[in-house]
Amino acid sequence: MSTFGFAPALGWIGGSLVAAVMVACAVTCVVLHARRGADGTDETLWSCVRRVLACVIVALMAFTPSMVTKTTSRAISTTDVVIVSDITPSMGVQDARYGSKSDLSRLEAAKSAIADIVRDYPNSSFSAVSVGASGAVDVPLTPDTRAITNWAQSLDTEDSSSSSGSSLDVVIDPLLRALKSIRDAHPDDRIVLYIITDGEQTVRNTRRTFSSLRHYIDDACVIGVGSTTGGRIPSKTAGQWVTDPSTGQPGVSIMDEGQIRSLADELSGKVVITSANDTVASAQIAQQAGSWREDDTQKERTRINPIVWPLAIALAALLAWELGTWIATSRRLL
Structure with a gap:
């Protein structure tokens, strides 16, 4: 008027x-x-x-x-969700549970968690990162949820022959660059980071801290998959197991809950340990996801x-x- x-x-x-x-x-x-x-x-x-x-x-x-x-001016800020999935050989262990009492591989539990994350953040953009012997941005930031769904479905564990031990800190540098790029391109957006892992650290070197990532994110959640009982690591060769070189016997991988909680603490984020009763959809982080969705401000x-x-x-x-x-x-x- x-x-x-x-x-x-x-x-x-x-x-x-x-x-x-x-x-x-x-x-x-x-x-x-x-x-x-x-x-x-x-x-x-x-x-x-x-x-x-x-x-x-x-x-x-x-x-x-x-x-x-x-x-009346209208400003719309949305949420950018970055999902990091562990694909080291130990993610193939069949000791995970996700919303049921049926055992499944840790990677299958990770895929179910990714599906729940995508469902919890409508009208958001996503980026996907995998971490094995090295870290790589597989899907740059995109609003196309099908790209993330297809990426999750195609995830497979690394060949143990190409792995010299696992450590999540190999993803810090590429993840840092990706987060900085997103923040520079979308300064008003909210960035939420999800890391899905069994927390296993097999290299002798001390793991680098993830605290440098806090500068670029608004919230974080570390999702633990696997069990403290553990299980044998399947080899890419059918019917065989990855051998522990120190014993010559099939290696046993155990989810490191302490490592998972340390990661969450470094990111000032939350922890979700999946089980027969606990999933991403039922966790507190999913209930808070609504506060990180698209925000429409009129002035x-x-x-x-x-x-x-x-x-x-x-x-x-x-x-x-x-x-x-x-x-x-x-x-x-x-």
Whole structure:
């Protein structure tokens, strides 16, 4: 809705001073014309009227007549969900449970968790990262949930022959670059990080901290899959198991809940340990997902559109009239 008003370009003080000067000039023109008329001056009534109108128009322009329009601006910020999935050989162990008492591989539990995450964040964008012997961004940020679903379905554990031990910190650098890129491209978005892993750390080196990622995320959750009982690690060769080189016997992998909780602590995030009763869909993180969804904010603003051009045209016409009259009078005097 628009309304008419005044919004002096020079401010109310400056505009009032200019208007006062112009009004004084207009009054002076009238007074001088009245006095000169009595003395027989050649100034016509139209000349006086023309000059008075010019002063009045300038006075009005000093107050800058405007149309004041109220508009509503709409800002939409969405959520960017980054999902990291462990694909080390130990993720093939059949000791995980996800919402039922049936045993399944840790990677299958991870796939179910990813499906729940995608379902919990409608109207969001997703990015997918896998971590094995190295970390890689498999799916750049996209609003296409089918891309994430297809990525999850295609996940497979790494071949143990290409693995020299597992450590989640290999994903820190590529993940840091990915998160920074998302934050730079979408500074108003909220970024939520999910890491799905069994927490197993088999290399001797001390794991690097994930705390550097906190600068780019708004929330985080580490999802643990597997059991503390553990199980044998299947080999890519059917019917065989990955051998522990120190014993020559099939290696046993155990979910490291302590490592999972340490990861969550470094990220200032939450922990979900999946089981027959606990899933991502039933966890507190899913209940809080609603606060990280698309946010639509509307703000009312006042817009001022100056309307000075009609007065400027009228002033130009009066000045042209004044100039024409002056030229005609000068020629007569010659």
